[in-house]
Amino acid sequence: MFKKKNVSLAVVRRLPRYLRYVEDLLNHDIMRISSSELSQRMGYTASQVRQDFNNFGGFGQRGYGYSTQVLYENLVKILGLDKNFKMIIVGVGNLGQALANYANFYKKGFKLVGLFDIDPQKVGKSIRNIKIQHVDELKDFIKKNDVDIGVLCVPSEVAQEVANLMVEGGIKGIWNFTAKEIEVKDDVVVENVHLIDSLMVLSYKLNEKLIEKQEASQK
Amino acid sequence: MFKKKNVSLAVVRRLPRYLRYVEDLLNHDIMRISSSELSQRMGYTASQVRQDFNNFGGFGQRGYGYSTQVLYENLVKILGLDKNFKMIIVGVGNLGQALANYANFYKKGFKLVGLFDIDPQKVGKSIRNIKIQHVDELKDFIKKNDVDIGVLCVPSEVAQEVANLMVEGGIKGIWNFTAKEIEVKDDVVVENVHLIDSLMVLSYKLNEKLIEKQEASQK
Numbered sequence: 001m002f003k004k005k006n007v008s009l010a011v012v013r014r015l016p017r018y019l020r021y022v023e024d025l026l027n028h029d030i031m032r033i034s035s036s037e038l039s040q041r042m043g044y045t046a047s048q049v050r051q052d053f054n055n056f057g058g059f060g061q062r063g064y065g066y067s068t069q070v071l072y073e074n075l076v077k078i079l080g081l082d083k084n085f086k087m088i089i090v091g092v093g094n095l096g097q098a099l100a101n102y103a104n105f106y107k108k109g110f111k112l113v114g115l116f117d118i119d120p121q122k123v124g125k126s127i128r129n130i131k132i133q134h135v136d137e138l139k140d141f142i143k144k145n146d147v148d149i150g151v152l153c154v155p156s157e158v159a160q161e162v163a164n165l166m167v168e169g170g171i172k173g174i175w176n177f178t179a180k181e182i183e184v185k186d187d188v189v190v191e192n193v194h195l196i197d198s199l200m201v202l203s204y205k206l207n208e209k210l211i212e213k214q215e216a217s218q219k
Numbered sequence: 220m221f222k223k224k225n226v227s228l229a230v231v232r233r234l235p236r237y238l239r240y241v242e243d244l245l246n247h248d249i250m251r252i253s254s255s256e257l258s259q260r261m262g263y264t265a266s267q268v269r270q271d272f273n274n275f276g277g278f279g280q281r282g283y284g285y286s287t288q289v290l291y292e293n294l295v296k297i298l299g300l301d302k303n304f305k306m307i308i309v310g311v312g313n314l315g316q317a318l319a320n321y322a323n324f325y326k327k328g329f330k331l332v333g334l335f336d337i338d339p340q341k342v343g344k345s346i347r348n349i350k351i352q353h354v355d356e357l358k359d360f361i362k363k364n365d366v367d368i369g370v371l372c373v374p375s376e377v378a379q380e381v382a383n384l385m386v387e388g389g390i391k392g393i394w395n396f397t398a399k400e401i402e403v404k405d406d407v408v409v410e411n412v413h414l415i416d417s418l419m420v421l422s423y424k425l426n427e428k429l430i431e432k433q434e435a436s437q438k
Contacts, residue, residue: 010229012423016416079419080426094317101313104398104415110422148425149418173425175418179323189428191421195412196323197235199368199394200298202410203329204231206367206392207299209408 019075034065081109088114091153100127142169156180238294244287253284300328307333310372319346361388375399
């Protein structure tokens with residue numbers, strides 16, 4: 001697979017959405033789609049779609065469009081979903097439990113292999129047949145099982161401390177749900193989820209509508 | 220406050236991050252910052268920062284930079300955080316509970332006023348002094364209390380149905396945590412949270428590192 005170096009993060013962030021649409025097409029037995037059709041469905045321009053895919057060598061044929069199956073297989077590979085990355089969740093509160101029960105991880109090829117907490121009430125119990133272990137076991141577990149991704153669902157106050165344990169164990173990536181911006185060495189990838197950011201974008205749009213209404217009523 | 224029409228969504232999505240950094244500066248008693256300093260901290264270019272703020276009339280003074288207090292107050296207003304939008308959560312599973320307990324909503328000025336579920340085990344119980352009501356009460360509650368935002372945490376299969384109830388009640392915005400892309404009339408704002416997208420971006424980056432390593436070892 002041809003792949004340009006340094007694909008921009010904006011393009012990468014659009015790939016999961018492409019995958020979702022292409023899956024939906026496959027589920028509806030639509031085996032072929034033009035870039036203009038795909039772009040219309042997604043609210044992009046056709047040239048944006050073509051440019052995005054050209055970062056990875058394009059997958060279309062002139063006059064034919066895209067085979068949805070080929071698109072799907074390429075997106076899966078590009079996103080690394082065929083690698084079956086191994087994942088652990090640290091912090092099994094409501095959010096950690098919600099994530100542990102999130103069936104989509106399995107469907108997408110991520111493999112949840114461990115759960116960790118410090119609460120004696122939780123340690124020893126199981127979710128989806130995975131026993132919750134004490135955080136004291138975290139470092140060794142990551143080493144022994146060659147875990148790829150650590151999901152950080154602990155209180156912000158201990159986020160950096162737990163991230164350090166993960167890194168010492170040899171974790172490759174951290175999916176950070178805490179409000180804290182954690183610091184790790186360069187070769188560990190961090191992806192932050194700031195739920196409140198998305199709520200603020202909603203708030204921005206609601207506020208915009210309010211202002212429009214006020215302006216309209218003043219005319 | 221001067222405001223250009225149709226600020227691009229890419230700019231809007233950066234605003235919460237600006238707010239986070241500016242809050243951090245205020246917490247450290249840093250009352251003034253140049254665009255180049257701010258951009259360095261955030262990993263943007265100085266011209267990007269200036270352009271972003273110029274969408275809202277800029278807030279800087281030549282030769283002085285930005286007053287962090289002025290920046291903060293403007294960002295709060297632009298994001299509508301001074302409106303104290305009223306919010307309900309529908310679906311009080313693990314994710315709904317995690318969100319109900321998420322203290323940041325309160326800090327940011329969102330007001331959680333109601334919780335809804337259909338599970339008889341849950342209806343009548345309380346979280347943070349808010350009683351969980353049956354979904355049968357949803358429409359009336361939204362109307363009576365003029366609720367702004369509905370948080371959709373129900374199973375995907377009933378997402379559209381519950382969204383319809385919200386819209387019939389007069390909801391203005393839906394924060395959608397389900398995997399389903401819901402359809403609503405034009406004047407209702409929808410913001411989708413696809414957690415798996417962010418995990419896929421992490422997976423992309425891990426895969427990229429794997430490929431780099433393989434290429435390096437083949438040389």
